[in-house]
Structure formats: C-alpha cells, structure tokens
Amino acid sequence: MGALDWTILSGTLLFIVSYGVWKTRGSKNVNDYVRGGNQAQWWTIGLSVMATQASAITFLSTPGQAFHDGMGFVQFYFGLPLAMIIICMVFVPLYHRMKVYTAYEFLEGRFDLKTRSLTAILFLMQRGLAAGITIFAPSIILSAVLGWDLWTLNIIIGILVIIYTVSGGTKAVSVTQKQQMFIIMTGMFITFFFILGYLPSDITFSKALKIAGASNKLDILDFDMNTKSRYTFWSGITGGLFLALAYFGTDQSQVQRYLSGKSIRESQLGLIFNGILKIPMQFFILLVGVMVFVFYQYNPSPLNFNPSATQAVMESNLANDYKLLQEGQVLLEAEKRIAQNKFSTALDLKEFTAVQEAKQQIIDINKKDSTNRVAAKSMIKQANDSVETNDKDYVFIHFILHNLPRGLIGLLLAVILSAAMSSTASELNALGTITALDLYKRNKKEVRSEKYYVKVSKIFTLIWGIIAILIACIADLFDNLIQLVNIIGSIFYGNVLGIFLLAFFFKFVKGNAVFFAAIITQIIICVIYYNLIHIYPSGEEKLGYLWLNFIGAAMVILIALFFEAFDRVLKRPLINSQ
Structure with missing residues (x-):
C-alpha cells in the first residue's frame, strides 16, 4: 500500500467516526438514544x-x-x-x-x-x-x-x-x-x-x-x-x-x-x-x-490464497514438495489459458462440437486444479495444523x-x-x-x-x-465467514421466530407452555446441529443448516401447543406463574 x-x-x-459523533451528540432521553x-x-x-x-x-x-x-x-x-x-x-x-x-x-x-x-x-x-x-x-x-x-x-x-x-x-x-x-x-x-x-x-x-x-x-x-x-x-x-x-x-x-x-x-x-x-x-x-x-483463468493464482498458509509450508521440511506442486500448477495454468483460448475461438466460430470439446477440456483441467489445491491444503496441514487452509475469505483481498x-x-x-x-x-x-x-x-x-x-x-x-x-x-475461520454468521443465526433464529409466531397467531397459548417449549427446542436444535452438520466436513452434512430455521420455528410451535393442550386437560398450570 x-x-x-x-x-x-x-x-x-x-x-465516518467524526460524522457519527458530531451529528448525534447529546441524546437527552431513551427515545432519542434507542429510537433516534x-x-x-x-x-x-x-x-x-x-x-x-x-x-x-x-x-x-x-x-x-x-x-x-x-x-x-x-x-x-x-x-x-x-x-x-x-x-x-x-x-x-x-x-x-x-x-x-x-x-x-x-x-x-x-x-x-x-x-x-x-x-x-x-x-x-x-x-x-x-x-x-x-x-x-x-x-x-x-x-x-x-x-x-x-x-x-x-x-x-x-x-x-x-x-x-x-x-x-x-x-x-x-x-x-x-x-x-x-x-x-x-x-x-x-x-x-x-x-x-x-x-x-x-x-x-x-x-x-x-x-x-x-x-x-x-x-x-x-x-x-x-x-x-x-x-x-x-x-x-x-x-x-x-x-x-x-x-x-x-x-x-x-x-x-x-x-x-x-x-x-x-x-x-x-x-x-x-x-x-x-x-x-x-x-x-x-x-x-x-x-x-x-x-x-488467464492470470496466475496461488495454490492457497492465504499468505500465512503458504509461508508456513515454505518454512517447513515440506517446502521442496510444495515447490514441485507449484511448478505443476504453473504448467496446469498454461494449459488452462490454452483451453480458454480454444473455447473462446470456438464460441466466435459458433462450432457446437468444438465448443463442447473445449468445455470438457476446461472441466478436466478444473478437476486437476482442484486436486492440486486439495494436495496443497494437505501439505499445509502437515506443516502446521494450526494454520487455516480454507482460503475462500482470502480470494478477493x-x-x-x-x-x-x-x-x-x-x-x-x-x-x-x-x-x-x-x-x-x-x-x-x-x-x-x-x-x-x-x-x-x-x-x-x-x-x-x-x-x-x-x-x-x-x-x-x-x-x-x-x-x-x-x-x-x-475467533477462527469455519468453512468461510459468511456461512459461519448464518450458521450461528440459524441455530437460534428459528426458535425465536417460533416464539413470536405463537404470540401473533396462537392467542390461546400461555407463557408457561412457550417458555418450556423454547428451552426444549433450543436444546434439540443444538443436538441436531452438532450431530448432522457440525461433525461433517463442508458439503457433506446430513442436513443443510438453513433447514434449522424452519425446524426450530415449527418445533417450538408444536411443543408449545402440546404443552398447552396437556395443561388444559389437566386443568392446572404446568408451573406456578410469576
């Protein structure tokens, strides 16, 4: 820089900092401070x-x-x-x-x-x-x-x-x-x-x-x-x-x-x-x-976009092996440029067969590229298992x-x-x-x-x-940051949304049923997340994390309805209200 x-x-x-302080100095009451x-x-x-x-x-x-x-x-x-x-x-x-x-x-x-x-x-x-x-x-x-x-x-x-x-x-x-x-x-x-x-x-x-x-x-x-x-x-x-x-x-x-x-x-x-x-x-x-x-596709890129990961492996006893992998990647990138030029020419000539052949060549090269990057991650992990090998968040920077x-x-x-x-x-x-x-x-x-x-x-x-x-x-990277934030939200949001939906649309449901249903739901969602999502590598989960939002909302509603029905049958509260 x-x-x-x-x-x-x-x-x-x-x-930004100065403007924010200057424009909003002197909030006199809670309404000013909280609701502007x-x-x-x-x-x-x-x-x-x-x-x-x-x-x-x-x-x-x-x-x-x-x-x-x-x-x-x-x-x-x-x-x-x-x-x-x-x-x-x-x-x-x-x-x-x-x-x-x-x-x-x-x-x-x-x-x-x-x-x-x-x-x-x-x-x-x-x-x-x-x-x-x-x-x-x-x-x-x-x-x-x-x-x-x-x-x-x-x-x-x-x-x-x-x-x-x-x-x-x-x-x-x-x-x-x-x-x-x-x-x-x-x-x-x-x-x-x-x-x-x-x-x-x-x-x-x-x-x-x-x-x-x-x-x-x-x-x-x-x-x-x-x-x-x-x-x-x-x-x-x-x-x-x-x-x-x-x-x-x-x-x-x-x-x-x-x-x-x-x-x-x-x-x-x-x-x-x-x-x-x-x-x-x-x-x-x-x-x-x-x-x-x-x-x-037309310019060289590192095997791993995280500079600290590359530094870690180059300072280890795997440096020579990693250099060989980099040399192979340079040759592969040359093949990639040739394949892309071939594809571009076929597009200009509008030759369908040539386009499909060039496309298949690109797909094959991408598979080799992916294999090289996986091998690079493996070497980095061997060199220093504390270094983050997932480089999605480093590509743009x-x-x-x-x-x-x-x-x-x-x-x-x-x-x-x-x-x-x-x-x-x-x-x-x-x-x-x-x-x-x-x-x-x-x-x-x-x-x-x-x-x-x-x-x-x-x-x-x-x-x-x-x-x-x-x-x-x-904090640490987990697959990548944007997914980590959404995963954290998905663990809690469904349950919270279900509570509000009960408040809006199920007027007969009382606080005790909702309170205990929310606690049980949060425990179940955490168990589901750990067993079906967390313990599996990215892309191999037994359940996509977005479904936790739907499951959490549906579960807290159903459990609360069950508790409320059970409470009415017994004609007594589940627990003394405050």
Whole structure:
C-alpha cells in the first residue's frame, strides 16, 4: 500500500467516526438514544437495514464463495422479499402500535416476564457471537496487508466502532450507514469494471459469462429436493424465508433500525426498499467473485490464497514438495489459458462440437486444479495444523492487493472496513439496548430518570463492545465467514421466530407452555446441529443448516401447543406463574 491508499483509508474511517459523533451528540432521553427520536425517513431506514446485514463478511467472503462454488449462494436470499412483505403487514404495525423500544418488550405483554427474558438472552447469545465475527473479518484483511497481529487489529477496529455507537446510539448508526453504503457500492462497481478491463481484449462481458458457465459457476437455480444441499431453491424459500423473518422481524439489530421511522409507512417503505434491492445487490457481489474467477483463468493464482498458509509450508521440511506442486500448477495454468483460448475461438466460430470439446477440456483441467489445491491444503496441514487452509475469505483481498491500482486499494479496504463498522455498530447498539431495557431496567425495582437509562445503555453498549473484541480475538475461520454468521443465526433464529409466531397467531397459548417449549427446542436444535452438520466436513452434512430455521420455528410451535393442550386437560398450570 502506498501513501495514497493510506490517505484514502484513514480519511474515510476518520470521517465516518467524526460524522457519527458530531451529528448525534447529546441524546437527552431513551427515545432519542434507542429510537433516534423517530425521525428516520424511508430511504435512511432502507439503507440502514441493508448496511446492517451487509457486513464486511459480505464483501470479504461472498466473492470468495462465488469464486469456489459459483452463484448458487444467491438462493439463500430467495425468501427475503416475501419475508419483508410479512413483516410489513404483521410485525411493523404491531411494534409501532405498542410503542415498544425492543422486540422482546412485546413478549412480556403477550406472555410473561420470563419468556421475554429468555428470548432476550437467546438474542444476546447469538448476536454477541456474530458481533465478534464481524470485527474479526476485517482484521484478517489488515493482517494480510500490514502484517500486524489479529489481536491488535481487533482492538483498533472495535474501539473505532465503540466511539460513535456509544456516543450517538441508534441515530449515530443510521446516519453513518448512509455514507457507508455509498462508499461500499461505489467501490464494488469500480472494482467490477476494473476486472473486466483486465481481461484479454477479445473477452467481452458476454464471453466472460460463458467462460464462467463452462466451469459451472453460473448455476444459479438448484431444484434438487435433497436436504443435504446447503443452497437450493427450496431451502432458500423455506429455511431462507424463516431466517429472514427471524432476522428482520425479531432481531433487535434490525428491529431498532425501523423502529426509528417517522411513521409506520416510512418503516414499511424502508423494508420494501431493502426487499427489492437485496437480491440484486448480493447477485452483483457474487458476480464480482465470478469475474475474479474468470480473471484467474488467464492470470496466475496461488495454490492457497492465504499468505500465512503458504509461508508456513515454505518454512517447513515440506517446502521442496510444495515447490514441485507449484511448478505443476504453473504448467496446469498454461494449459488452462490454452483451453480458454480454444473455447473462446470456438464460441466466435459458433462450432457446437468444438465448443463442447473445449468445455470438457476446461472441466478436466478444473478437476486437476482442484486436486492440486486439495494436495496443497494437505501439505499445509502437515506443516502446521494450526494454520487455516480454507482460503475462500482470502480470494478477493488477494485480487485487490495484487492487481488494483494505488488509491483504489485504499478505497476497497475502506469499503470492507466501512461495512464492518456499520454492521458491528448496529449489533452493539442492539446488544446494549436489550441488556439495558429488557434485562436491567425491567428487573430493577426503583424508578430512575431517562438520563440514567441513557447512561446505562451507553455503559452496556461499551461492555458488549469489549466482549465482541474478546470474541474476535478467539475467533477462527469455519468453512468461510459468511456461512459461519448464518450458521450461528440459524441455530437460534428459528426458535425465536417460533416464539413470536405463537404470540401473533396462537392467542390461546400461555407463557408457561412457550417458555418450556423454547428451552426444549433450543436444546434439540443444538443436538441436531452438532450431530448432522457440525461433525461433517463442508458439503457433506446430513442436513443443510438453513433447514434449522424452519425446524426450530415449527418445533417450538408444536411443543408449545402440546404443552398447552396437556395443561388444559389437566386443568392446572404446568408451573406456578410469576
């Protein structure tokens, strides 16, 4: 990185932090701090909702996901537009009518205090873990760039987010996220056009898509009914729908975004805005990853994109064997370029047989490439089993650092760090709010002033910021980061969503039945995850993790209905209510 990159990177981050503190200084009461004084308009809400979900993991991991596995990941979002409609019709009017500060405040009125507290605790567990990961993601980037240790970077990034989140609360998060989304999308579009410009002169965008298609990178829709597959059309519109309903409808980090709206209509328009644009945005980010794949069909790439993994094996007694593997990879890449040129020529001549022959040659070369990369991972593990061999999260950053011009590198790093800060700020804001209002204030007997609870919210936000930094310091890659966040969410979200669905649509079910059903469901979901997903390598699970959202929601509803029916038969409560 040159001086220009550092200037752009540091200037962007300092502007975001300073702007957030300046624009939102002096929150006088809880409504100002937690709901931003209910002044947000629909475009602010929409951008804030998008920025909260689009963390650094989105822009760090998603291109790498597409590079390795193609566009199929976009199916994960297929249930989102329908979820936005349901939330606009059911959740938003109810939250606004009850004038709640948190989603879980509603549950006490509908059920009881212990159900509200349990649901809040489930949220704190999963969102606290996710907050740590969203700090850890950009630390990987700067670690690769600067050579600094991850602990130092986790602390620096965490402190930057804490400064303006603690200072300005919800409004600080919302006003900074508009600038962050502008920076993010500008950087991604510029990168996309640079990639196209780096391709050989005869490779148009249309031909690049055909090249990617020849390697099965454009397989978007999978209608296979196999529940073992992670991303299919069916898992997207079922498990993805339930995950989106839980995330946008019950996760305080999102609920707090649209509770700040000036009216119900503004909140609804903001969510519809997100529902319309989210899939195209994710499609575009995946497409950037596919274009990176096409770029590396004509340019050399490392056997493993994680520089520390390569360093580890080159400093071991397996260095010579690894060099031989690298030499073989160089020859294979030459064959790959020849095959791609042959395929391109066949496309120009429109000779079907020649196209199919060239495509088969590309597929065969890709298999050899995959074999070499698996062998490289094996050698790295033998050299140092503590080094991460999974390199999906390093693909995009490797391309940025080694191919983009000075200045643009700083902008892209600012993009990823801005995304990290926007998502982490929302999470810390929500974690502090839930802890202060759902647990501390609700269980505190004495009456205190508004300013007191603003101060308490800031203190808890600071505490959760420190906890997130600590989690980031012990985090590790797991397949890849974007999947790790979604897996954590899937373990908890289905259960939480089921509790809210019981509250909305099953008016006869009481708090005791829901409380015990939620505890039992969470235990069962954890057991299912461990035995059918966790213990299997990526892609070999007995159950795709998205299905946990549907299973969790259905299970808590069925168990609660059973408990309620059993309770009515016995004509006595399951346990004495509070």
